[in-house]
Amino acid sequence: MAAERDRFSTATRLRAFGEQAAARVYQAQTRRLTPRPRRVRLTGRAAVLALVICSLVVALAYPLRQYIQQRSEIADQRRQAEEARDRVAELRDEKARWQDDAYVQRQARERLLYVLPGEIGYIVPEPDGGAEGDGDAEGDERLENRGAAGDRPWHEKMWEGLDRADGAGTPQ
Structure with a gap:
């Protein structure tokens, strides 16, 4: 019983508690100092999603460029048509003056x-x-x-x- 009493004594318990605390501190420092292996955050789903988005961007780039180019051509044609209308109006005015x-x-x-x-x-x-x-x-x-x-x-x-x-x- 003496061994059992010794096992539950305060000094023994404090010594065991101190050893456990020291072990935890040592483990924490070791964990903090050793670099953790980085987890790869790119999963298979994320890779497939990135591939789909890139392929959509590539697939839509040419039609979008064509659309923008055609819009600018339409604007140029409208501007030229407006200039032609103005010129026709000037020529009609001149023709009317020559009728006088x-x-x-x-x-x-x-x-x-x-x-x-x-x-x-x-x-x-x-x-x-x-x-x-x-x-x-x-x-x-x-x-x-x-x-x-x-x-x-x-x-x-x-x-x-x-x-x-x-x-x-x-x-x-």
């Missing part, structure tokens, strides 16, 4: 230098040195381009063409 006799008469006076019967037409040449040196950039440009074919009156162009045609037929 007063507009035709004014254009003939300005462009072709026509005059009405009984009127006297004058052509006043620009002075050679008048616009030079006054700092007017438009005037300087007009003087430089005055000899160009697009800036001369129609009758001068016509006479020049006749002179050239007449000169081309004669041998030199």
Whole structure:
């Protein structure tokens, strides 16, 4: 009984309790210091799901790109159609203006230098040195381009063409 009493004594129990506590602390430190093997979190289902999502993205990429491209082409076509409608409206307005006799008469006076019967037409040449040196950039440009074919009156162009045609037929 003495052995049994010794087994249940307080000192024995405290010593056993201390040893158990020390063993637990040692195990906890060992567990904390040793790296745990990482668990693979990717399961078979997750891998199949990732594969399905990737295949859907690849399968939908080309049609989506085509859709976006076609939408931009449609927007361009609509813009061009709107520009064409605006141009048609401008041309209709111009056609309506040309139906007006007063507009035709004014254009003939300005462009072709026509005059009405009984009127006297004058052509006043620009002075050679008048616009030079006054700092007017438009005037300087007009003087430089005055000899160009697009800036001369129609009758001068016509006479020049006749002179050239007449000169081309004669041998030199």
